[in-house]
Amino acid sequence: MATIISGKAAAFAQPNVDTDVIMPKRFLKTITREGLADGTFADLRFTESGEKRPEFVLNSADWRDASILVVGDNFGCGSSREHAVWGLRQLGVDAIIGTDFGGIFYDNARKNGLALLIVSKAVRNKLLAFAGDLETLQFNIDIAAKTIKAATQIFEFEMGQTCQTALIEGKDETFDTLKLAHKIRAFESANPNATRLIVNK
Amino acid sequence: MTARTLYDKLVDAHKVCDLPGGDLLVYVDFHIMNEYTSPQAFSGLEAKGLKVWRPGAHLSVVDHVNGTRRREGPDEASKLLISNLTKNCDKHDIALYGLGDPRQGIEHVVVPEQGLVAPGMLIACGDSHTTTYGAYGALGFGIGTSEVEHVLASQTLRYQRLKSMRVIVDGGTAPGVTAKDIIMQVIKTVGAGAANGYAVEFAGSTITAQDMAGRMTICNMAVELGARAALIAADALTEAACRNKAHSGSHRFSVSDWTSDADASFDREVVINGADISPLVSWGTSPDQTLPIGSNLPSEVDMATPAAKQALTRSLGYMGLHEGQPLKGLQIDMAFIGSCTNSRIEDLRAAAKILAGRKIADGVTALIVPGSTATRIRAEAEGLDKIFSTAGFEWRPESGCSMCLAMNDDVAMDGERVASSTNRNFEGRQGRGARTHLMSPAMVAAAAIAGHITDVRDFAEKEG
Structure with a gap:
């Protein structure tokens, strides 16, 4: 996993973009993680007859290959569907810059190599302006240094260590946790309440 | 410690x-x-x-x-x-x-x-x-x-x-x-x-x-x-x-x-004062876009920032509403009672109390989906299914999330307005282009009877 993400940034300032909007329900009836690129933002990108909506930023010639989004407050709120993150990755989104994110969406992101960068409202608004301008839309993100370079300026972002390590190392958390199996067993032995429930079939 | x-x-x-x-x-x-x-x-x-x-x-x-x-x-x-x-x-x-x-x-x-x-x-x-x-x-x-x-x-x-x-x-x-x-x-x-x-x-x-x-x-x-x-x-x-x-x-x-x-x-x-709370109805596409029944929708001039203005315009546009319009009186196409938020026996009883002896308005499609099979059986034992059916609600025999997120075939059509006891009024949540108004189950029942969004308290008073 790279520690540097560089690419075009697109401005998508709408607040409270929920996971229903990111991945509408009709794309959720699947038992795989694949084939979700077309579903991502489907109702914003396409009309009902499948034509591209010109007003959506990722449909414009200058931003269709953007890999970074600068977004409004509370992006990714709502449903737990990880399909939203899978779809964003399949659409080519590597990083999203915002002020705050829905909690489940935030946790889902790091497990799929999607970097979510938290900045202040003032910085976000500045980056929205840079992303919206053809002269300054090229961003460079350093995950290890926690910096965003845009329009020759450097901005710092917030990211917890767990998230940072996950993005840089890209390790499988399940295997990592199972290295602690002895501690899980010790917890179970010490806490009979934890294991008393056996769900009736 | x-x-x-x-x-x-x-x-x-x-x-x-x-x-x-x-x-x-x-x-x-x-x-x-x-x-x-x-x-x-x-x-x-x-x-x-x-x-x-x-x-x-x-x-x-x-x-x-x-x-x-x-x-x-x-x-x-x-x-x-x-x-x-x-x-x-x-x-x-x-x-x-x-x-x-x-x-x-x-x-x-x-x-x-x-x-x-x-x-x-x-x-x-x-x-x-x-x-x-x-x-x-x-x-x-x-x-x-x-x-x-x-x-x-x-x-x-x-x-x-x-x-x-x-x-x-x-x-x-x-x-x-x-x-x-x-x-x-x-x-x-x-x-x-x-x-x-x-x-x-x-x-x-x-x-x-x-x-x-x-x-x-x-x-x-x-x-x-x-x-x-x-x-x-x-x-x-x-x-x-x-x-x-x-x-x-x-x-x-x-x-x-x-x-x-x-x-x-x-x-x-x-800190919130309980006495300040009225029956609320959502008017927009985010669950914080709500108002007490009896209010008028916000206007652009009330918005502090250009971003807030833009968000208001977008929400009103999606919902097919205009600024300053009264919430009460908005015609509905559908009424839905269900979801993990409000489909328990207590919710069904509250809605049935409003519906008893009344009929829903012509042109309104009304669904009730009990939260579980056990809830449905209990409600039927209490005779609630009869009250709903007589009033004109479709009493659905199978339980599930149904029209809360419309992953099944209970879906509102583009532009349809829904009085809903659910939890999310997001764009497209109840169907592509569907317009959701969140409210309590009793308020949904009242809206179904009136054919438009209304104050449940008017119904309760008549009972007394």
């Missing part, structure tokens, strides 16, 4: 060990799965050659995609999700309350009915409304599919401790004000997303006066604040609600252990 919040006590009690970077490994006492967020978790587990750590700690239900007229998935893709869950549960020896099982229903309605939640537990589920279990003094939260796989394999989660917020609602409420109105008032006051990164504890006399169904409605919708956990201290009512259920024997707890210490401090505190 330093004073601790209920949230801290719950996290501490489930801590397996510290992890590098400051996170914790926490033990999951009980885990629930549904047919749509679990398939890739099972396939991930199998691809990695891993086994389920403790099969008895999991329950699967079919609720999101099934039809409510007939006992099956409405299309081939839904049928595949259902049969795939059956196959996975068989293979891994996991309990499944599937279609046709008398215990089937919406996961967050089934779990309390079956006595699977008790104070002090940590419960995870691949569904954001898992915050519901906070009503029992349990720590419940939604997880993604990768985390579902992690719980299956290890019975644990990697967890970041949240900040704490206490929302105190005090005093009596006016007649006609329900738990739904209380949580909608909290969301309106605090803001959607304002509790991102927080665990929210609800306290105060208005909260403790709620029955368990009301407490569940409040904790359920707390996720619309962004709260990753919602809690209400356990008390005698909680204890009583845990008795005489199928799994009551599996729990040992003392309710006094599962409350915040009197001098515990919170990172943020919000």
Whole structure:
């Protein structure tokens, strides 16, 4: 996993973009993680007859290959569907810059190599302006240094260590946790309440 | 010992060990799965050659995609999700309350009915409304599919401790004000997303006066604040609600252990006066865009920033409304009572009370989907189905999430306006272009009768 993400940034300032909007329900009836690129933002990108909506930023010639989004407050709120993150990755989104994110969406992101960068409202608004301008839309993100370079300026972002390590190392958390199996067993032995429930079939 | 919040006590009690970077490994006492967020978790587990750590700690239900007229998935893709869950549960020896099982229903309605939640537990589920279990003094939260796989394999989660917020609602409420109105008032006051990164504890006399169904409605919708956990201290009512259920024997707890210490401090505190709450209705596309019935919609001039102005214009445009318009009197096409927020027997009784002896307006399609098969059977024993049917509601024989997220064939059409007892008024939530107005079940009943959004209190007065 790279520690540097560089690419075009697109401005998508709408607040409270929920996971229903990111991945509408009709794309959720699947038992795989694949084939979700077309579903991502489907109702914003396409009309009902499948034509591209010109007003959506990722449909414009200058931003269709953007890999970074600068977004409004509370992006990714709502449903737990990880399909939203899978779809964003399949659409080519590597990083999203915002002020705050829905909690489940935030946790889902790091497990799929999607970097979510938290900045202040003032910085976000500045980056929205840079992303919206053809002269300054090229961003460079350093995950290890926690910096965003845009329009020759450097901005710092917030990211917890767990998230940072996950993005840089890209390790499988399940295997990592199972290295602690002895501690899980010790917890179970010490806490009979934890294991008393056996769900009736 | 330093004073601790209920949230801290719950996290501490489930801590397996510290992890590098400051996170914790926490033990999951009980885990629930549904047919749509679990398939890739099972396939991930199998691809990695891993086994389920403790099969008895999991329950699967079919609720999101099934039809409510007939006992099956409405299309081939839904049928595949259902049969795939059956196959996975068989293979891994996991309990499944599937279609046709008398215990089937919406996961967050089934779990309390079956006595699977008790104070002090940590419960995870691949569904954001898992915050519901906070009503029992349990720590419940939604997880993604990768985390579902992690719980299956290890019975644990990697967890970041949240900040704490206490929302105190005090005093009596006016007649006609329900738990739904209380949580909608909290969301309106605090803001959607304002509790991102927080665990929210609800306290105060208005909260403790709620029955368990009301407490569940409040904790359920707390996720619309962004709260990753919602809690209400356990008390005698909680204890009583845990008795005489199928799994009551599996729990040992003392309710006094599962409350915040009197001098515990919170990172943020919000106080709301119960007397200030009116029946609320959402008008926009975010759950904090709500107003008391009787209000006019906001105007652009009231918006402080250009961004707020833009958000208002977008919401009004999607909803087919214009600024300053009265909320009361908006014609509806559909009325829906159901969802993990408001489909319990108490919700059905409240709606039936308004509908008794009345008919819904011509041109309104009205659906009622009981939260679980057991709830439906109980409601039928009380004669509630007759009241709904006589009034003109379609009493659906199968339970599930139905038109709350419209993954099945209960869908509103483009531009249709829905009075809905559900939790999310997002764009497209109840169907592409569908316009959702969130409100309490009794308010939905009143709107169905009037044919437009109206004040339930006008109906209650006539009864008196």
